[in-house]
Amino acid sequence: RKEVEQDPGPFNVPEGATVAFNCTYSNSASQSFFWYRQDCRKEPKLLMSVYSSGNEDGRFTAQLNRASQYISLLIRDSKLSDSATYLCVVNMLRILTGGGNKLTFGTGTQLKVEL
């Protein structure tokens, strides 16, 4: 089982649709969670952190379910510009030698928003 699992997609949705992605993680002790967005042939960029109570940033809502060990990202009123790959990232509390924590990246879910 992968440490962080995502459905690779692609998710093809019409403009204006609501789309949701899920991500499961294997380590129940994981402490912090993130969603990154990666455009084709570009670097990942932080979209939002995911907090225990859930959080919202405009059209984007992130939820955390610790009991089931998954996080979700909901995009409302999707735009053409939302087309990208969305990476689920988990801090698994794996202490790195010398300090700090290792982030584990999912392989990403591809979203294509169409007219």
Added chain:
Amino acid sequence: DGGITQSPKYLFRKEGQNVTLSCEQNLNHDAMYWYRQDPGQGLRLIYYSQIVNDFQKGDIAEGYSVSREKKESFPLTVTSAQKNPTAFYLCASSIGGFPGQQETQYFGPGTRLLVL
């Protein structure tokens, strides 16, 4: 502007050649990281450095080397021992902190390495 820069954007390597990828940041971050991204795979950690003059191997360090002589710079050398170097290489940095602290990482634009 504060940020992370990587150069070159594209790099071609001949068989048996060592090449060095540059990574510079002016965010005053203590921690820096090198990742490799291959199609269909998540980012894999090559090397990381939590502080100047110290660095540690990540999950796939074989065939790579790094140095951290300055806080703002963390170059990666892909040696001839790396048999499958073609990939997208990403450098990242974070504030650096104690275990358990939330560690948001910020990425540079990446270097795409191709073998001739």
